[in-house]
Amino acid sequence: MKLLLLGGNGQLGRELRRSLAPLGELIVTTRDGRLEAGAGAALPLDLSDLDAIAAVVDRVGPDAVVNATAYTAVDKAESERELAFRINAEAPTALAAACATAGIPLLHYSTDYVFDGQGTRPYREDDPTAPLGVYGESKLAGELAVQASGAGHLILRTAWVHALHGHNFLRTMLRLAGERDELRVVADQVGSPTPAWLIADVSARILADGVGPSALLHLTCTGECSWQEFASEIMRLGVAIGRIGQAPKVTPITTAEYPTPAHRPAYSVLDTRRLTERYGIELPRWQDALSRTLSAHDPL
Ligand SMILES: NC(=O)C1=CN([C@@H]2O[C@H](COP(=O)(O)OP(=O)(O)OC[C@H]3O[C@@H](n4cnc5c(N)ncnc54)[C@H](OP(=O)(O)O)[C@@H]3O)[C@@H](O)[C@H]2O)C=CC1
Ligand SMILES: Cc1cn([C@H]2C[C@H](O)[C@@H](COP(=O)(O)OP(=O)(O)O[C@H]3O[C@@H](C)C(=O)[C@@H](O)[C@H]3O)O2)c(=O)[nH]c1=O
Numbered sequence: 001m002k003l004l005l006l007g008g009n010g011q012l013g014r015e016l017r018r019s020l021a022p023l024g025e026l027i028v029t030t031r032d033g034r035l036e037a038g039a040g041a042a043l044p045l046d047l048s049d050l051d052a053i054a055a056v057v058d059r060v061g062p063d064a065v066v067n068a069t070a071y072t073a074v075d076k077a078e079s080e081r082e083l084a085f086r087i088n089a090e091a092p093t094a095l096a097a098a099c100a101t102a103g104i105p106l107l108h109y110s111t112d113y114v115f116d117g118q119g120t121r122p123y124r125e126d127d128p129t130a131p132l133g134v135y136g137e138s139k140l141a142g143e144l145a146v147q148a149s150g151a152g153h154l155i156l157r158t159a160w161v162h163a164l165h166g167h168n169f170l171r172t173m174l175r176l177a178g179e180r181d182e183l184r185v186v187a188d189q190v191g192s193p194t195p196a197w198l199i200a201d202v203s204a205r206i207l208a209d210g211v212g213p214s215a216l217l218h219l220t221c222t223g224e225c226s227w228q229e230f231a232s233e234i235m236r237l238g239v240a241i242g243r244i245g246q247a248p249k250v251t252p253i254t255t256a257e258y259p260t261p262a263h264r265p266a267y268s269v270l271d272t273r274r275l276t277e278r279y280g281i282e283l284p285r286w287q288d289a290l291s292r293t294l295s296a297h298d299p300l
């Protein structure tokens with residue numbers, strides 16, 4: 001099997017390089033053609049050049065495409081609407097069209113931030129979407145474009161992605177642990193932390209078994225917590241595993257006490273039963289997954 005992976009230097013992209021490599025031939029693109037933290041070469045592909053997207057798919061001629069690229073700066077997106085939509089909606093539109101033309105499936109990722117967070121039970125795949133910010137809006141537009149493209153596709157909606165590399169809440173907390181005695185973290189936004197390695201492993205398993213009929217599926221760890229509870233567990237495990245020396249106090253605060261440009265959902269837990277039933281994949285508890293993430297010495 002020949003796979004084309006877009007965005008090999010991203011948080012998820014780096015884990016996908018590891019998990020997809022054993023499936024066959026893996027061609028990776030990055031924005032500038034440089035590959036971080038790993039041997040081998042990548043093809044340059046800047047998604048701002050929409051025409052270049054189809055050209056790469058055409059030139060590589062893969063059996064399937066995996067899109068790990070995205071504009072993920074949630075707050076910055078509020079003032080960079082055009083760029084967020086170009087990367088999260090227009091680029092996937094062009095990519096899905098190229099996949100439809102080539103008759104190959106597209107594996108694409110989306111986010112819990114497509115929901116407004118007013119729900120009281122885990123969101124199902126067909127629950128109404130109502131993003132609160134530009135990032136969520138642009139990701140939703142990307143979902144709809146992929147679904148309308150005519151390409152065979154699988155869209156995996158995930159949440160609160162973290163790894164020991166890249167930009168994410170886990171790394172922010174580990175860094176702040178070395179700088180402060182107290183961290184103030186919102187306790188009224190609840191979700192399901194999900195490591196990049198899990199999404200990458202599940203993606204590889206699905207591609208190996210065959211994507212099957214087009215679908216949108218939720219993929220997160222099981223269980224739920226607030227960002228404050230997530231931070232507290234990072235501190236507890238971080239000390240136990242030896243990633244940090246001393247744990248700062250983690251004080252719960254309200255969203256109102258931590259003003260940000262973007263509004264975030266108060267409750268964005270995703271119901272993952274459909275994925276579990278369709279592929280027979282048991283998803284780990286977020287605490288167990290976090291422990292495994294923190295224990296890994298070299299993620300690549
Ligand atoms: N992070 C999270 O918490 C969550 C992420 N998701 C989704 O999961 C997927 C993977 O996200 P994640 O790995 O965290 O994101 P990252 O931001 O870590 O990676 C995104 C990648 O896209 C690349 N990219 C952005 N703009 C361009 C461009 N113009 N041309 C080429 N490449 C570009 C970036 O390249 P460069 O490094 O050069 O900027 C980066 O490597 C996305 O679909 C995201 O929406 C879903 C839920 C939660
Ligand atoms: C650093 C920090 C953040 N916070 C709050 C701000 C915010 O409400 C919450 C999380 O902050 P972050 O900016 O790390 O998280 P954010 O960028 O909103 O994370 C999101 O990224 C996108 C890409 C997704 O798709 C989502 O699933 C989600 O993972 O924690 C504190 O309360 N205290 C702090 O010290």
Ligand SMILES: [Mg+2]
Pocket residue numbers: 072073074
């Ligand atoms: Mg962020």
